Amino acid sequence: MEQYVQEKSLPVAYPKEAAETHVKRKSSFIAALPFIGPFLILIVLFYLVPVVLTIVMSFTGMDFTLEWKFVGLKNYIKLCQDKSAGIAALNTLKYVASTLLINVGFGFLLAITTTYFTKKQNTGLLFQTIWMLPRMTPAVIYALLWLWFLDPTEYGMLNAFFGKLFNAPPRDWILTSPMPVVIIANGLIGASLGMVVFSAAIKSIPESYFHAASVDGATDWDIIRYVIIPFLKWPIMFMTIWQTLSLLTSYEYILLITDGGPLNKSEVWALYSYHKAFGSYEFGYGAAISVVLVIIAVIIALVMLKVFGYDAMMNRGKTKVQG
Amino acid sequence: MRVILRDITKKFGTFVAVDNLNLNIHDGEFVALLGPSGCGKSTTLLMLAGIYKPDKGKIIFGNKNVTHELPKDRNVGMCFQNYALYPHMTVFENIAFPLKLRKMPRDIIEKKVNQIARKFHLDSLLNRRPSEISGGQQQRVALARALVKEPKILLLDEPLSNLDSGLRISMRAEIKKLQKDLGITTVFVTHDQTEALSMCDKIAVMNKGTLQDFDTPEKLYSQPKNQFIAEFIGNPPMNFLDVVCIREGDKVYLKGTSFKIELPERAKREFAQIQNGEKVILGIRPENLKLTSEGQNTVKGEIYVVEPLGRDKLVNVKIGTNRIKVIAPQDYNGNMGENVFVRLDMDKIHLFSSEDGNSLRMSA
Ligand SMILES: Nc1ncnc2c1ncn2[C@@H]1O[C@H](COP(=O)(O)OP(=O)(O)OP(=O)(O)O)[C@@H](O)[C@H]1O
Numbered sequence: 001m002e003q004y005v006q007e008k009s010l011p012v013a014y015p016k017e018a019a020e021t022h023v024k025r026k027s028s029f030i031a032a033l034p035f036i037g038p039f040l041i042l043i044v045l046f047y048l049v050p051v052v053l054t055i056v057m058s059f060t061g062m063d064f065t066l067e068w069k070f071v072g073l074k075n076y077i078k079l080c081q082d083k084s085a086g087i088a089a090l091n092t093l094k095y096v097a098s099t100l101l102i103n104v105g106f107g108f109l110l111a112i113t114t115t116y117f118t119k120k121q122n123t124g125l126l127f128q129t130i131w132m133l134p135r136m137t138p139a140v141i142y143a144l145l146w147l148w149f150l151d152p153t154e155y156g157m158l159n160a161f162f163g164k165l166f167n168a169p170p171r172d173w174i175l176t177s178p179m180p181v182v183i184i185a186n187g188l189i190g191a192s193l194g195m196v197v198f199s200a201a202i203k204s205i206p207e208s209y210f211h212a213a214s215v216d217g218a219t220d221w222d223i224i225r226y227v228i229i230p231f232l233k234w235p236i237m238f239m240t241i242w243q244t245l246s247l248l249t250s251y252e253y254i255l256l257i258t259d260g261g262p263l264n265k266s267e268v269w270a271l272y273s274y275h276k277a278f279g280s281y282e283f284g285y286g287a288a289i290s291v292v293l294v295i296i297a298v299i300i301a302l303v304m305l306k307v308f309g310y311d312a313m314m315n316r317g318k319t320k321v322q323g
Numbered sequence: 324m325r326v327i328l329r330d331i332t333k334k335f336g337t338f339v340a341v342d343n344l345n346l347n348i349h350d351g352e353f354v355a356l357l358g359p360s361g362c363g364k365s366t367t368l369l370m371l372a373g374i375y376k377p378d379k380g381k382i383i384f385g386n387k388n389v390t391h392e393l394p395k396d397r398n399v400g401m402c403f404q405n406y407a408l409y410p411h412m413t414v415f416e417n418i419a420f421p422l423k424l425r426k427m428p429r430d431i432i433e434k435k436v437n438q439i440a441r442k443f444h445l446d447s448l449l450n451r452r453p454s455e456i457s458g459g460q461q462q463r464v465a466l467a468r469a470l471v472k473e474p475k476i477l478l479l480d481e482p483l484s485n486l487d488s489g490l491r492i493s494m495r496a497e498i499k500k501l502q503k504d505l506g507i508t509t510v511f512v513t514h515d516q517t518e519a520l521s522m523c524d525k526i527a528v529m530n531k532g533t534l535q536d537f538d539t540p541e542k543l544y545s546q547p548k549n550q551f552i553a554e555f556i557g558n559p560p561m562n563f564l565d566v567v568c569i570r571e572g573d574k575v576y577l578k579g580t581s582f583k584i585e586l587p588e589r590a591k592r593e594f595a596q597i598q599n600g601e602k603v604i605l606g607i608r609p610e611n612l613k614l615t616s617e618g619q620n621t622v623k624g625e626i627y628v629v630e631p632l633g634r635d636k637l638v639n640v641k642i643g644t645n646r647i648k649v650i651a652p653q654d655y656n657g658n659m660g661e662n663v664f665v666r667l668d669m670d671k672i673h674l675f676s677s678e679d680g681n682s683l684r685m686s687a
């Protein structure tokens with residue numbers, strides 16, 4: 001109702017001001033400069049400049065001598081023929097897709113259990129706080145916790161657990177299944193963000209929708225399917241886009257837990273770029289790998305925004321209620 | 324289906340939202356739950372729907388104790404103040420939702436929805452979303468959704484309060500007609516006494532979680548059981564004056580700060596229990612007062628302000644420290660600050676105890 005009125009009344013109000021708007025816009029930009037200025041400088045300094053530098057660097061054969069030797073498209077041609085890059089690409093696909101599933105799916109599950117099924121607010125909140133803890137811990141400590149947990153000797157927590165329960169011999173988890181380890185480690189920490197965002201969205205659904213549905217005969221499952229999920233459509237989409245992009249470019253936990261190994265079994269694209277640049281000091285080649293990632297990320301972002309509609313996502317995210 | 328609430332109590336933590344409520348609603352009756360905001364009306368309705376479990380007491384539908392039954396097993400239709408129409412579903416899908424949850428075959432759902440949509444003049448809107456129809460139409464969709472599963476009981480939680488005043492008056496008549504046509508037992512929550520008076524067979528007046536009275540609109544209006552009901556029902560509300568009862572031989576007088584009026588025979592009989600010298604509260608409705616010239620049994624006062632209401636005028640008169648409202652004809656032309664005399668229709672007075680506010684009428 002509200003939105004309907006807005007859409008109808010906007011074009012009516014517009015022509016009156018149209019003449020002034022042009023003049024106003026220029027002067028208001030200047031007026032706003034002192035406020036957004038520092039921020040703009042930061043963006044230029046720490047985002048735009050590195051991107052440009054990386055692009056330029058990707059056309060050089062820079063190595064540990066740090067010389068800018070321009071070599072044209074050589075790095076990109078090399079990349080096309082690099083088998084390790086192919087493995088990294090495949091790993092990235094597996095890693096992003098699986099972690100995303102945990103981040104969004106498990107986050108949603110946690111949100112439902114802590115807000116919809118837990119009637120006592122404090123209990124839900126306590127549970128959510130516990131899930132948030134890893135997010136508040138520095139990455140290095142979080143990674144160390146995983147290393148202890150997965151310690152290959154019989155004193156590792158997981159091995160001790162399996163030993164006690166099934167009498168199983170100790171295993172080197174990181175060696176035998178590196179991908180599942182990095183996926184779960186990243187998924188658990190990422191799920192907490194989804195949980196918080198989805199919980200807030202569930203809480204903003206007016207009670208009367210749940211009441212109406214139960215009176216009409218809905219079970220809990222019906223309510224989740226026909227009420228909660230449709231209301232959470234936009235937060236879910238937003239989380240999906242956001243997590244896809246951040247998973248594509250993040251590698252710190254993988255670096256700390258498996259370092260891409262064993263061999264390159266858990267090497268993802270972003271980490272491969274890091275290894276090339278800072279491992280074997282092929283700065284030019286590393287930059288080229290990064291540029292490909294930036295291009296892919298920008299394309300994914302654009303496609304997703306196009307598909308979901310940027311305006312719709314920004315405006316419709318709010319839960320609409322009449323009255 | 325008849326509905327019985329027996330000794331129902333509902334607490335939120337230590338706060339008692341509904342306190343020992345007893346109601347006996349006959350089959351096909353249209354009952355209003357009336358009271359100020361926060362008095363426990365919605366809580367009562369949600370207990371009837373099965374959303375809240377009472378902490379104490381029994382709820383009986385027909386001959387069946389449903390206190391512990393889930394909402395889906397109670398077969399009630401409910402309409403909410405904000406309508407609670409699902410924004411992601413079309414009007415058709417909204418109305419069809421209760422049937423879909425019952426796993427009815429597609430063709431039967433379609434038939435039933437179309438049938439009820441025609442009845443509520445929604446046929447042309449079936450493919451729209453709730454955000455694309457007007458408030459009045461949304462209200463009709465909510466009603467259609469509540470009724471499509473042919474419930475035995477209809478619960479309405481302030482269904483009219485989001486409509487503009489014109490639409491509200493026409494929907495009042497619509498809902499009343501619909502209820503009579505269907506003969507469905509209906510509980511209607513409202514804080515608007517005009518709605519309750521004009522639509523319902525009986526009204527349960529609530530205040531702070533307790534039932535004040537449960538009776539017909541006429542009875543509540545003409546013989547309110549306590550000062551709360553007297554003040555809450557009727558518009559403009561009843562006037563109150565602090566008086567002392569004086570018995571002199573055969574005669575009974577009510578003495579205020581600046582006046583002394585005699586009780587007629589009938590009132591004397593009705594209020595025979597009042598002692599000589601007892602402090603009481605005199606209640607009288609604005610329509611039972613008249614502005615006149617000086618005479619016996621009149622009360623002197625000063626015009627405080629005059630509010631023209633269109634059909635008549637509402638004159639505010641200051642009497643001692645009390646202020647009362649009097650309905651005067653449209654052509655009345657008194658001015659602020661003038662002295663006036665008010666005559667009371669002594670057969671229409673109410674007397675309440677100054678201690679607990681209960682009516683002192685013998686039959687009450
Ligand atoms: N879920 C709840 N938890 C705690 N207190 C509640 C809850 N629901 C209602 N209350 C309290 O119970 C009292 C009665 O609430 P209720 O919603 O029944 O009032 P109401 O008569 O419907 O009022 P209104 O006309 O404003 O809708 C209120 O004081 C309210 O604060």
Ligand SMILES: [Mg+2]
Nearest residue numbers: 364365366480
């Ligand atoms: Mg209410």
